[in-house]
Amino acid sequence: MKFDKEDLHWAASQGLISAEQADALWEALSERNSDRPQFNFANVAFYFGALIVISAMSWFMTLAWESFGGGGIFLLASVYALCFILVGRDMWFRQNLKIPGGLLFTIAVSMTPLAIYGLQRWTGFWTQGDPGTYRDYYSWIKGSWFLMELGTIIAGLIALKFVRFPFLTAPIAFSLYFMSMDITPILFGEADFNWQQRLLVSMWFGIACLIVAYLVDIRTRRRDGDFAFWLYLFGLLAFWFGLSFTGDSNEFQKFIYCLINLGLIVLSVLLKRKVFIIFGAIGVFAYLGHLAQSVFQDAVLFPVALTVVGICIIYLGILYEQNSRAIERFFESIIPESLRQILPRD
Structure with a gap:
């Protein structure tokens, strides 16, 4: 609350x-929460500026940088990262400017894939052949990007050990999401792989990422910083897209798909994570759309039945809101203490 x-x-x-x-x-609470992200002009400027820098060194990287050669790219990226670390260290530890200092550390971590790319380009070492220019890293799925993603994850974890800044998990989660795609050709031992193989790896990789996010969630208090959000987000992206686009399936499998998405909605309540209800709701509506377009396309009463179901759900929501405390006390009384202890804490 x-x-x-x-x-x-x-x-x-x-x-x-x-x-x-x-x-x-x-006054005391304001002082205590001064280091937490707030929606004000200063923090918007901090994050917006950081995203511009990260974008400039990633998505908007021009082909002109390739003229520096692998060694030049590695050196420039390393110098950039070192400068961001030094200034961020001064802001974080000496000036107590936690948010801009933490963002500078995040920018430094985001320089890792560029530095590793330069090093690999310089040495000519690629896990699965030359993948092309650095700009292709954000466009093409290739196993040769794997070390860049692994290095970014390691750099992010090292930074988190010294700087407890939640946004540092963003480049880690982003790299994990990319890794869920780029690891496919490595696992199958070939550069050419079909869409189903990629979706299968993405789904299981997403599940693993969600488990890691949950473990982080139960070991930290959100009031001290939400270190699990980005892991949940990219884990759900990998899992949900892998699950949703696996190709043709029979009606029973589609029904199971709907149940899984309903489970995501339930998890959103248990874990107190809105991102689960977003993906779950999209999945449920996709299943209902399938029923309307394919199964019950000639059924006149199907829209009426859905309307009744929707109204009933709204009514249940009203009942819950009116009796929420009594319902919560009831569930707290029947949920074992051991189960309550494994749920995330605010």
């Missing part, structure tokens, strides 16, 4: 606390 200064003033007006206590409490 979140509250603002007006809530404290309301508590003071109700005689629960004094006005002086409300002001003192708000």
Whole structure:
């Protein structure tokens, strides 16, 4: 539950606390939360600027950089990363500017694939042949990108050991998502692979990423920083797309697909993660669309039945909102303590 200064003033007006206590409490909480990301102009500028720098050194990298050669690219990327680390270290540890300092560390980690690409281009060492220019890294699935992704993950983990900044998990999760695709030709031992093989690897890789995200989630408190969000997001991307586009399946398999997506919606409540309900809802609606277009395309009452189901769900939501505390207390009483302990904490 979140509250603002007006809530404290309301508590003071109700005689629960004094006005002086409300002001003192708000000042103390503001001081405590000063390092947490907030939606204000300064933080928008911090993150927007960081994303521009990361984009400039990744998606918007021009072919002109190839003229520096592998050694030049490696040297430039390393110097850039070192500069970002030094300035970020000063901001984080000396000036106590956690957000801009943490973002500079994140930018430094994001330079890792470029540095490794330059080193590989320089030495001519590729796991599965020359993959092309660095710009192709974001466009083509190739096993030779694997070391770039692995290096980025390692660099991110090392940075997290010294700087507890949640956004550092973004390049790690992004690299894991790319790895879920680029590892396919390595696992199957060939550069050419079919779409089904890629989807299968993506799905299982996504499951592994979600398990890691869950383990991170239960070992950290979200009030200290959400270190699991990006892992959940990219894990769900890999899992859900692998699951949703596996090709032709019979009606029973499609029904199981719907149940899995309903399970994602349930998980969104248990884990308190909205991203699960987004993917789950899309999957359920995709299944309902399949029923409407293929199975019940000539059934006049199918839209009516769906309408009734939707209204019933809305009514259940109203009942839950009116009796939420009693329902939560009931479930807390029947859920074993051992199970409650493995759920994420706020």
